[in-house]
Amino acid sequence: MSKAKSAGALVAFMWFAYFLNYCDRQAVFSMFPSLKADLGMTDKQLGLTGAIFLWVYAVGCPIAGQLADRFSKRLLVVLSLIVWSLVTVATGFAGSAFMLLGLRAAMGISESLFMPTAIALTANAHPPELRSRAIAVLTTAQIAGTVTGSWFGGWMADHGQWRGAFFVLGAVGLLYALPYFAFLRGVNENPTTETATPSKTLAFPILLRVRTFLLLCVVFPVFVFGLWLLYGWLPTFLKEKFALNQADAAFNATIFLQLTTAIGLLGGGMLADRLYRRTKASRLWLMTASLILCAPCLHFLGSSDTLTVTRIAAAFFGLFSGLLMGNIFPAAFEVVPADTRASAVGILNFCGAIMSGFAALFGGMWKQSLGIDRLLSFTALAYLAAGIALIMGIKRLFPRDFAAIRLARHHEQRGGLGGATVGSSRQDSGQ
Template sequence: MKTDQTPTHSKLLPKAWLMVILLCVVGCLNYLDRIMITTMRESIVDALPMTDAQFGLLTSVFLWVYGLLSPFAGFLADRFNRSHVIIASLFVWSIVTYLTAHATSFEELLVTRALMGVSEACYLPAALALITDYHKGGTRSLATGIHMGGVMVGQSLGFLGGWIAERHHWTDAFSVFGAIGVVYAFVLALLLRDAPDRPDSTEPAVEKVNFFEAIKDLFKRKSFILLLVFWGLLGIVGWMIMGWLPTYYKEHFNLSQALAGLYATGYIYPVSLVGVLLGGILADYWAKKNPRGRVLVPAIGLAIAAPAIFIASSTGVVYIAIICFMFYALTRIFSDVNLMPILCMVSDKRYRATGYGVLNMFACIVGGAGIYVSGIMRDADVDLSILFKIAAGSMLLCAAILFTLKVKYSDEQA
């Protein structure tokens, strides 16, 4: 089997890893800036009186705008210079983060959250596409996994917003991290570059990418539609489990709110961080021997995660549940690591970022719907253990989709 480990590729690797390191920091800021508002609810409500529904709307409007604009944001990264899209996205959302500190009413705060959704939507499709442009074959899954590690660090640092708000003022966190993002955008302008073998979209000879042609090309591929169903189901599972896990611990094991929250979040990010690295290493290693390696690793991961969730939702022993949820956190994340590498194997390379944007939009929409439906089921006195068993079944279906997914393999698509 032909590989892409050519001298040119070997010479490019140091720069390729530099791109990953640079983007890890951006990924961290991306998720930190979006999530820290959820950790300072009391401080914000005290300063800007609002109902719980209004506070919840601050996150909802971000998610709606972010999801709906993701396909077009991905198209921008396919149509134009990916590094320029990333730098512009970071600069704009950092300015918006800084301006959030100057909001004086709920309405102004709502506008900044909507603008945050617009600007942040442009980042992830462009970043993952740039990484896969640089990393072909033997390092692609690990590279995307390391970038995801940066994203998870940003998620886990979300508590800094509440910590700063409690000790100083809620606006200080937005001012500080907004300023950091603006400065880092200038650093990226000096160092971040598109892969050398990617055509410059400004050259007259290069065929222009058309948004509607991209969408048409993606949806005519059965494998892409299956990948869309797979990612949508997994979005429902992820939001359902993470959204209701603290409540499950509290109700099922009669724990205090503080202890239930610790059990539900204390190990998820550290174990998942191990999972992104492990999933990337395993997929890259297996792909050298089997072109379907990047598909089989997440499929097997879900085949492990599903029974783990089923056992965790059935046991009356809290420590067994913790161990099972740790297995879920470790192996479920294999799918996130390998989504973009798999997309590269089922789509035209011209439309990678657009394709990821479509997947992202669908996951946001159905994930949000999943949370709402699960809330309706809770109101109807449906036990959370049943919801988690449904989640386990959905993960088995996701694994089956991957096992049957037909992919293409070449030096460009690997």
């Protein structure tokens, strides 16, 4: 099999695993009314179903990233799939709010092993000029999983079978683990175009010295706060505001948002790779545009008086958010060493998931007082501030960090002989 076909097959196998990842984690958010009725959960406890998962997931991601940079990535992604599928099945047996929240924490641990490893494997299989589109294609699984998991969970809950939803989703994951592992046994884990001998030292101190990466660790949580506020509470918000049933609320909360996100992801990935030939900061510029354009969409999502306008705002938010979702990790890979990629994804996920947990929790705590609509408007202002911060980072931080990593890779490939190319590396760092 050629390298191109092998890389494509890897993305395809990773895609379905990532799809199941999001189906299993998202199904619960369209079941809130049923969980209230059957388990007696309060709004705060419902918010904690997202918060606890995300906080545990956040802690696990940097650890998983470090493990993936030093040990077998193939084994880690399969192990993660098996464990989170077992936890999903167990969630169907939950008899109390306490048990359900405990299982959400267990899911956070098991799923944290997957994403840093999967993103690093995908990046290693593709050269820089194809990396954004490859990761964008993989990330569409997140969209498909969110739509499918939310709709399926809501549909099963409407039929009094919310437990059965978890049994079905978990069983599919366990069955898929067999062909998944069989394929990954033949996959090369190392980068195809860069030298990347696994480091024997911790990646964290190295990454924390890269200022552009630190900026991304601030900007990314702002973005995912808004994302998870919608993921966690938009179905309930629409159900109560427009008197929809659970399945219809879940459908309206996901289909318009997620379908256009797929377009933004794929278009943003291809555009970033095309613009990369002209400016190495192309991914950062598209992320800036994403934040600034998403801000008014967030406001109208909460403040519109009709379902039609809400759908339009959700569609445009999805389109613009895809520009950031497909480029955040490839942008980080431009300024961090190749042997720290999984750790970089892990740290970014840590920062994002911590803030995402607060989005889920605040939605439950402030739904009656502040309201989801106002919380969305305040988040829109934070998006504008993050966009401005990225512009400053592109101008002041990125050129030096990009030149430094390019020079380091050149020395590693040439055995330390290549000082004459320093100038060209600096030219490549142009904005």
